[in-house]
Amino acid sequence: MNDIPEDKSIELSTDYQNHSINMTFSDNLTDDSERGYILSAAFFSYCAAQGLSKEEVSDMVSTYYDEFLNNEE
Template identity: 80%
Template structure:
């Protein structure tokens, strides 16, 4: 029988003073692809739970992605 992998954690917190969102990963979550998969799955799950359509999510990403990149440069 295959064992399940150990659970890993991601903690998000706000920093309004510096206009940032802080992301802390558990020590065993070091693979960037796995981090990205977990974060994107959480984002899409949240959007679906809020009742957003694929078009609304696509529009949101299209509208704000460049702005996000510019603010983190």
């Protein structure tokens, strides 16, 4: 019995002309909560690898989250 889940992937690319970051999900990655979990885990892993403290990450999110939402409109 194979209990190992199937691998899934997210590809990120930049589009500087349109000021956007594009995400392409593997065909087997359709659940939004799973997509969010993978993206947030990657973000926090990257922050930790860069040596950022919890406070620095919290400040970054607090500072830029509203700006990101405003750009989505």
